[in-house]
Amino acid sequence: MAHGRQLPLSRRSLLGGTAALAGAGTLTATATGTASAAPAAASRTVDVVIVGGGLAGLTAARDLVAAGRTVAVLEARDRVGGRVLGLTLPNGGVTEGGGEFIGPTQDRIKALADSLGVATFATYNTGKNLLYKDGKKSAYATDGLLGSVPPVDAAGLANAAIVQASLDDMAKQVPVDAPWTAAKAAEWDRQTFESWLRANAVIPSAKFLLDVACTSIFSAEPRELSLLFVLFYIAAAGNEQTPGTLERLTETANGAQELRFVGGSQLVPIKLAATLGDRVVLNAPVRTIARSGSSYVVTADGVTVTAKRVVVAVPPPLAARISYDPLLPAGRDQLTQRLPMASVGKAIAIYDTPFWRADGLNGQVVSDTGAVSSTFDNSPPDASYGALMGFIEADKMRALDAAPADTVKAAVLADFATYFGDRAKTPTSFVLQRWNNEAYTRGGPVSIAAPGVLTQYGPALRAPVGGIHWAGTETSIHWMGFMDGAVRSGERVAKEVLAEL
Ligand SMILES: Cc1cc2nc3c(=O)[nH]c(=O)nc-3n(C[C@H](O)[C@H](O)[C@H](O)COP(=O)(O)OP(=O)(O)OC[C@H]3O[C@@H](n4cnc5c(N)ncnc54)[C@H](O)[C@@H]3O)c2cc1C
Structure with a gap:
């Protein structure tokens, strides 16, 4: 990774960089020698300041640095990686x-991990799965026609198969870059996934299978989700060549749970942050983003950064906790009020x-x-x-x-x-x-949308506001909600910013 111009070192930045290099450990009295003294507020001037040192923010920083831009990544926690821990x-x-x-x-998280030597x-996934239902435990093989679908009664399986095919078919009609433009967007966004399931997963065991799929994919109940949002999420579970499917979301073999990282997934952001050195500032929760002429002044605890562009790479509800001056457009703010974790x-x-x-x-x-x-x-x-x-x-x-x-x-x-x-x-x-x-996540794995949100506010998800650009897995058109979506969003936002600088 090519490093751009070195930034002036402040004590705070040096500590942040050291922590990142050392594996994002907590800063200790030994490391600082003066841990009890409040650090003097440091200031920096860079091309782009990035709020959030998760996979999205770090990936954006990598690409901006590779293009010769100066960056600072302000991370609230004492470690990088955010939802990867x-x-x-x-x-x-x-x-x-x-x-x-x-x-x-x-592909993008895999390529990033490969580039950093994380295997x-x-x-x-060898052996049988267990189904525990109605107080009874049964073990079942997953190499048959049903894959890992639990073998409930035949009527329920048949019903669930039809429901699954319908969801995949409807998802194919949802454009991943603008779900609110789907021909049936209004119809699908005025109902919850629960009400749609009640009308379609009519056999109780089929409803059980879909409920379990829902909670395991979203960590949300079907009543919390817009049908359009669910269809978008399914559509996004693929890449530019391969449309998403529900099965890819739920499966281990050939699905989203297929592989793990040797040494743990946080090695990816830790190693990525190490390539960025003291550009990454830990323990720096951003409080305000204020426009100042053609620049922005971003104030975090202990550090202020002036930059031409700002990338906010935190989940939407966390972005809503930052103060913006001038105020964000109403639509953008209301969007973030409506995308809870x-x-x-x-x-x-x-x-x-x-x-x-x-x-x-x-x-x-x-x-x-x-x-x-x-x-x-x-x-x-x-x-x-x-x-x-x-x-x-x-x-x-x-x-x-x-x-x-x-x-x-x-x-x-x-x-x-x-x-x-x-x-x-x-x-x-x-x-x-x-x-x-967790103060700087407040839920997970992802922000979710109830009825009416995507069709009313969706266009504000990625639209820059002046020089403020939005990243984070929630802004990705592929694998939204996943590490891959986070990396993709960082790559997208870096291109967006570079086109303007
Ligand atoms: C329990 C759980 C299981 C998951 N399982 C999987 C899985 O198996 N596979 C998969 O691909 N994905 C999974 N995910 C989702 C995945 O972890 C996320 O999609 C991805 O890590 C999001 O990255 P991000 O950079 O967009 O956001 P985050 O990781 O949330 O990064 C945002 C960063 O911003 C920081 N921040 C917040 N507010 C501020 C502020 N005001 N100032 C400065 N910094 C701030 C946060 O501390 C954080 O470091 C899971 C998530 C959870 C919680």
Whole structure:
């Protein structure tokens, strides 16, 4: 990665760069020597200031630097990666607390990881899946015609297959770059996914399958989502050559859960930030973006940056918490008032071995009960220890946002024991990541749209406001909501800005 002109170093920027190079660790008293003293406000002048050091912001910075522009990336947290987070375990391993899997057609995150030397490996997918429904557990193979679709009754399967085909067909009619222009956009955007499912997934077991698909894709209940938004999301689950499908969203083999990163997904933003050095400033939550003549003055805690262009690469509800002067157009502000984060957490239990594998199980569960209704085998590629990961989603996450961590742990381990037996009750360690409680994310995996939002406000999603440009996975036309969408949005916004500078 070519570095552009070096920026003047401030103490703060040097620390940010050091932290990024060291793996985005928390700054310590030892590192600063003067940790108790409040840092003097530093200032910089660059071509482009980027708000947010997630995959989107860092990718934009990479491309702008490669084009010879000066940049500063202001990141609120003491680490890069945003919704991509490596949790260090007591046994020295790392497991993913946020974005984790990639799959076919997610070309841009794969290319980025390749460029940084971060290898992938196949998500453990050998053996049978488990369905836990109506108090009964059944194991089923996933190499048949149904793939990983749980074998509910025949009528339900037939109904679900028709529903799935209808959703894919409707999604093909949604232009990914402007879903609000679909011929039936008004009709599809005035109903929730729930009301459409009630009319179409009429067999209860089919409704169950679609509900589970919905919560596992969006971490939102079907009643929270516009049908048009769901169709757009399906359409976006592909690339320029390959239209998206529902199946690609839900599957492990040949789907969005196919691969993981050796060493954990956060290695990608950590290594990317290292190439940017002291351009990345940590612990710098941006508070205001103010126009000053033909420039912008962006004020974060402890640092002020003046730039010709601003890239805001944070989720829409977080962008709404920044003060803008002058005010943003009403449509843009109202859009961000209407794109809440979904609700998600991940719980990972660590064991000496992935013991479920010996029982012929791949660690993947679909369940109609418990705090955890879907699980994955999150063990490292060498299986030197076992890791069971459970998603806590939507209503189930909201019910546990304020619960003591031990309460959540007990609920999760009870679920794991129901699915995998009593051995699951005694992990060697346990980690919990609740995204709703994170100051600079406030939910996840993605912002969601209820009826009326895309058709009324959609055009404001990417439209620059003066010299302020918008990035982040929520602005991507392919793989919106995913790491791939974040990278694509960074690449798109860099081109957009370069065309203007
Ligand atoms: C539990 C969970 C599971 C997921 N699973 C997957 C998966 O398996 N595969 C996949 O591809 N994707 C997954 N995702 C989604 C994926 O992680 C995101 O789509 C992607 O990381 C978003 O990147 P981003 O750069 O657009 O936004 P973010 O990662 O949210 O980055 C935004 C950055 O801006 C910072 N910020 C916020 N406000 C401010 C401010 N005022 N000033 C400065 N900085 C600010 C934040 O700290 C953050 O670092 C998952 C997400 C979650 C939460």
